[in-house]
Amino acid sequence: xxxxxxxxxxxxxxxxxxxxxxxxxxxxxxxxxxxxxxxxxxxxxxxxxxxxxxxxxxxxxxxxxxxxxxxxxxxxxxxxxxxxxxxxxxxxxxxxxxxxxxxxxxxxxxxxxxxxxxxxxxxxxxxxxxxxxxxxxxxxxxxxxxxxxxxxxxxxxxxxxxxxxxxxxxxxxxxxxxxxxxxxxxxxxxxxxxxxxxxxxxxxxxxxxxxxxxxxxxxxxxxxxxxxxxxxxxxxxxxxxxxxxxxxxxxxxxxxxxxxxxxxxxxxxxxxxxxxxxxxxxxxxxxxxxxxxxxxxxxxxxxxxxxxxxxxxxxxxxxxxxxxxxxxxxxxxxxxxxxxxxxxxxxxxxxxxxxxxxxxxxxxxxxxxxxxxxxxxxxxxxxxxxxxxxxxxxxxxxxxxxxxxxxxxxxxxxxxxxxxxxxxxxxxxxxxxxxxxxxxxxxxxxxxxxxxxxxxxxxxxxxxxxxxxxxxxxxxxxxxxxxxxxxxxxxxxxxxxxxxxxxxxxxxxxxx
Amino acid sequence: xxxxxxxxxxxxxxxxxxxxxxxxxxxxxxxxxxxxxxxxxxxxxxxxxxxxxxxxxxxxxxxxxxxxxxxxxxxxxxxxxxxxxxxxxxxxxxxxxxxxxxxxxxxxxxxxxxxxxxxxxxxxxxxxxxxxxxxxxxxxxxxxxxxxxxxxxxxxxxxxxxxxxxxxxxxxxxxxxxxxxxxxxxxxxxxxxxxxxxxxxxxx
Numbered sequence: 001x002x003x004x005x006x007x008x009x010x011x012x013x014x015x016x017x018x019x020x021x022x023x024x025x026x027x028x029x030x031x032x033x034x035x036x037x038x039x040x041x042x043x044x045x046x047x048x049x050x051x052x053x054x055x056x057x058x059x060x061x062x063x064x065x066x067x068x069x070x071x072x073x074x075x076x077x078x079x080x081x082x083x084x085x086x087x088x089x090x091x092x093x094x095x096x097x098x099x100x101x102x103x104x105x106x107x108x109x110x111x112x113x114x115x116x117x118x119x120x121x122x123x124x125x126x127x128x129x130x131x132x133x134x135x136x137x138x139x140x141x142x143x144x145x146x147x148x149x150x151x152x153x154x155x156x157x158x159x160x161x162x163x164x165x166x167x168x169x170x171x172x173x174x175x176x177x178x179x180x181x182x183x184x185x186x187x188x189x190x191x192x193x194x195x196x197x198x199x200x201x202x203x204x205x206x207x208x209x210x211x212x213x214x215x216x217x218x219x220x221x222x223x224x225x226x227x228x229x230x231x232x233x234x235x236x237x238x239x240x241x242x243x244x245x246x247x248x249x250x251x252x253x254x255x256x257x258x259x260x261x262x263x264x265x266x267x268x269x270x271x272x273x274x275x276x277x278x279x280x281x282x283x284x285x286x287x288x289x290x291x292x293x294x295x296x297x298x299x300x301x302x303x304x305x306x307x308x309x310x311x312x313x314x315x316x317x318x319x320x321x322x323x324x325x326x327x328x329x330x331x332x333x334x335x336x337x338x339x340x341x342x343x344x345x346x347x348x349x350x351x352x353x354x355x356x357x358x359x360x361x362x363x364x365x366x367x368x369x370x371x372x373x374x375x376x377x378x379x380x381x382x383x384x385x386x387x388x389x390x391x392x393x394x395x396x397x398x399x400x401x402x403x404x405x406x407x408x409x410x411x412x413x414x415x416x417x418x419x420x421x422x423x424x425x426x427x428x429x430x431x432x433x434x435x436x437x438x439x440x441x442x443x444x445x446x447x448x449x450x451x452x453x454x455x456x457x458x459x460x461x462x463x464x465x466x467x468x469x470x471x472x473x474x475x476x477x478x479x480x481x482x483x484x485x486x487x488x489x490x491x492x493x494x495x496x497x498x499x500x501x502x503x504x505x506x507x508x509x510x511x512x
Numbered sequence: 513x514x515x516x517x518x519x520x521x522x523x524x525x526x527x528x529x530x531x532x533x534x535x536x537x538x539x540x541x542x543x544x545x546x547x548x549x550x551x552x553x554x555x556x557x558x559x560x561x562x563x564x565x566x567x568x569x570x571x572x573x574x575x576x577x578x579x580x581x582x583x584x585x586x587x588x589x590x591x592x593x594x595x596x597x598x599x600x601x602x603x604x605x606x607x608x609x610x611x612x613x614x615x616x617x618x619x620x621x622x623x624x625x626x627x628x629x630x631x632x633x634x635x636x637x638x639x640x641x642x643x644x645x646x647x648x649x650x651x652x653x654x655x656x657x658x659x660x661x662x663x664x665x666x667x668x669x670x671x672x673x674x675x676x677x678x679x680x681x682x683x684x685x686x687x688x689x690x691x692x693x694x695x696x697x698x699x700x701x702x703x704x705x706x707x708x709x710x711x712x713x714x715x716x
Binding site: 202203207222223224225226227308312313314315317318319320321322323324334336337339357358360361364 | 528558583
């Protein structure tokens with residue numbers, strides 16, 4: 001609690017210092033972005049509203065809770081029922097002795113569970129264990145939600161011991177996240193939204209609604225067969241990749257000129273009617289994105305595209321032609337995607353997204369020409385070089401005691417961070433660091449009391465979070481750093497990022 | 513491989529895990545990864561092409577390997593549209609995959625009448641090693657093939673058995689039909705000339 005007071009104190013005492021910094025041109029800022037600028041929870045809040053309205057359980061009571069997004073007040077309300085319920089749940093579990101899955105220590109000790117079930121309580125997906133064996137526990141979840149729903153309220157979260165249970169009801173689906181880690185309830189809700197969007201990406205929202213309108217007790221696993229790996233991969237990604245938490249993408253560090261050549265190759269050779277987006281990605285990083293003038297890509301959609309490529313081996317063997325729904329772009333229909341790798345080692349992937357379902361061969365020709373041009377200008381070489389050497393180490397920033405940071409440029413929805421170095425090399429330490437970022441992110445974005453600056457002294461490191469109009473910065477220092485030196489260091493860091501911004505960010509949005 | 517260079521569009525259809533991708537891998541690249549690489553379901557459809565030599569004539573087969581998952585069924589038309597040949601695959605060790613074939617036959621007969629159907633039984637090597645694993649009666653398969661005037665091939669992507677034969681048959685059948693249609697086209701052309709002649713006479 002003392003941290004919090006300190007932080008708030010800090011918040012006021014340092015606000016003048018913050019104003020001093022180049023607010024109008026924050027590093028990585030662009031007036032001409034290609035992605036939709038995103039605030040961490042901005043669209044999530046909107047989606048919660050959206051979710052309750054489709055869940056048809058809205059009451060004036062919950063509505064007022066939503067708009068104020070008073071997480072805390074709501075929590076208290078919920079935990080009362082949550083405690084009862086948690087007791088119930090604990091009782092229920094041991095009764096099911098024959099369920100090897102639920103009772104196995106391995107299953108119980110997983111730090112994060114994600115479940116998808118239908119409104120009728122049919123299991124669709126479970127991150128751990130087989131959903132078949134979890135029928136009973138999913139039935140309990142469904143019962144909880146509909147019990148609270150019966151009282152014209154909606155169950156959003158419960159906290160039992162060190163476990164958080166978060167519920168999201170959308171379009172006949174019930175998504176449940178259970179975490180014993182550092183995730184806040186809001187962050188789990190964001191993750192559930194991602195998982196829901198992944199379902200939409202595979203099926204489209206209209207198909208999903210149609211299916212359940214026809215048969216309420218439909219077994220959706222039939223439609224999702226083969227898509228489980230997308231969920232698995234996405235959830236793993238959310239545990240390791242800060243971009244999904246920040247609502248931002250990471251770009252592969254490249255010289256501005258090389259990036260220009262790559263983008264121009266797409267523009268020149270893929271200027272085709274009905275082509276909406278052309279992009280090149282590698283290893284969860286964006287290399288180039290070209291769009292038609294009217295449309296922007298949302299970072300959430302881009303993460304789903306990266307997940308699609310990342311989770312599938314099958315694109316590596318041949319050119320693929322696949323329907324793909326981008327929920328933020330248009331949740332009701334499919335785009336058709338031409339997906340192929342540009343290099344033999346299958347690192348650099350080209351995606352051409354169109355509305356014309358018949359243009360495979362045209363796009364296939366485009367691909368060959370783009371590849372030819374990239375080879376001619378040595379751009380593929382530059383990409384693989386950049387991939388091979390680590391992006392940059394923290395030493396390159398030249399700041400004492402700064403161990404790691406995440407910097408997000410809000411207007412471009414892109415972020416950058418150095419490679420993980422000692423002491424964050426073991427999986428345990430990496431997870432702990434990510435946990436610290438989640439904590440910092442949560443504290444700053446607490447809906448009831450959003451902060452601008454937070455200075456937090458932990459046992460092993462000192463954290464500084466700073467959010468302005470233009471950027472979000474989360475920095476991790478050694479444990480002995482003072483407030484003033486941290487602020488000083490962060491200002492220095494911002495200047496360094498500014499110098500490197502051409503390499504670290506895509507500042508120019510290229511259109512067809 | 514550009515679209516206009518493709519002579520025959522061939523599409524593979526069938527339940528997921530029937531072995532479509534392995535079949536194509538074997539035919540196009542002469543390799544089999546089924547035992548080393550874990551099963552990977554196809555996303556959407558993958559395209560590959562191969563040039564074959566039939567009686568001294570070079571023909572390019574454009575092969576569409578489609579995803580077997582049910583969610584793609586409603587969109588499968590974009591993949592089999594204008595296909596000259598469809599290879600309907602089923603797994604000899606899985607009866608349900610054989611039953612799925614009927615769905616595809618119906619689908620093709622309603623939407624793509626001109627498409628020649630080939631029925632392809634896969635994973636023959638498993639049956640050869642252990643006849644008890646056979647789940648689809650050969651006679652039943654043959655009866656179905658006869659019903660729809662299709663040819664039946666029992667193949668193994670692991671050993672390569674019957675795979676070249678299957679694609680060869682597709683190419684040969686195509687050449688034969690092309691000959692007849694070419695003749696037809698010629699005839700039409702002549703007729704048109706005949707028709708046109710009196711017109712030009714009138715005008716002069």
